[in-house]
Amino acid sequence: MPIDPSKVKAIDVHVHAEVSCHDPEDPVMAQFFDAASAYFKAPRERPKIPEIIDFYRQREIAFCLFTVDCESAVGAKRVSNYEIAELAAEHDDIVIPFASIDPHKGKMGAREARDLIENYGVKGFKFHHLIQGIHPSDRTGYPIYEVIAHYKLPAIFHTGHSGMGTGMAGGGGIRLKYGQPMLVDDAASDFPDMKFILAHPSWPWTDESLSMALHKDNVFIDLSGWSPKYFPPQIIRYANTQLKHKMMFGSDFPLITPEKWIAAAQEVGFKEDVLPLILKDNAVRVLGLG
Structure with a gap:
């Protein structure tokens, strides 16, 4: 049964699936997880997808779920997009499957x-060009963008500083320059x-x-990765x-939990009529759930 926006309290558009149900944690990614957990002061253990689903279902929050494919630049085996899509299909009242390529x-x-x-119901895509080691507007990736544009789907692009790699030698090889938003323009x-x-x-x-969100009708912002108090x-x-x-x-779960993000958001000065837009209504429109 597709997500009914009236039956969820919020929609979290930024949730990571970092370990497979079938394979052990990738040893290369484990180094990045160690550093990210230290940076965010978050638990080191990464939940598996069924645990994430249970967590969000208990809180009545729908969410976009994705992995990050950085196989070329980092050499880490990704969590399968198909695994995510298949589990999401079993829980489509709460999970919105995104893919990363x-x-x-x-x-x-x-x-x-x-x-x-076409065959697995994926509703959007996630790119993290810093850890993928490529300019966001490099033509190499354009064939993938062409498919996404054909189906008029959304794609999330990491921008700004990266908790991934922070504190590692050489930042884990991650180039922060690829996080400059204007490179997506x-x-x-x-x-x-x-x-x-x-x-x-x-x-x-x-x-x-x-500036980009003001200028282009197809550009939006998700406020994940930081507590609103910062x-x-x-x-x-x-x-x-x-x-x-x-x-x-x-939220950027599992590094930041949705309840901590929402609690902080209620204290930082968002107008009373704006917070519901941020928490749910805007995502309903952008994700085509309405």
Whole structure:
């Protein structure tokens, strides 16, 4: 049964599936998980997908679930997009399956994207170009974007600083430059039928994300990865005014829990009529759930 927005309290658009139900934790990713847990002061153990589903169901929060495919740049085996999609199909009243495909996979990646959409019900995509080691508007990834645009689906793009790699030698090889939001602007211009969701407050380039969301009707912002109490003040200001229909709740679970994010959001100055838009209504529209 598809998600009924009236039966959930919120929609979390940013939830990570970091370990498979079938395979052991990847040893390369384990190093990044160690560093990220230390940076976020979060538990080191990563929940498996059924545990994530139970967690969100108990809280009556729907959520977008995805892995991050960084096989080319990092050499870490990804959690299967098909595993996520199949489990999401069994719990489609609460889970919205997103897929992640390394942009380096080009046309083969586009072939996988099409199969996931047409045969497995995937509703969106996740890119993390910092850990994927490629410019967000590099033409290598365009065949994948073409498929996403054809089906008019959303894609989440990591922007700003990265907790992944923080504290590791050389930042774990992650290039922060690929997190500059304006690097996504060419792709957002080239694919007007694709919905671009810029993840996180994008620090230290926050104003670039705000500018892009103001400028382009296909650009949105998810506010994951930071507690709202640490948001740059312009996030709150624009959320309460010109961008109140462009911002969405995301937690970055398991590193940040949805209840902690929501509790903090209630204290930072979002207007009474704006917070429901952020927590649910905007995502209903962007994800096509209404």
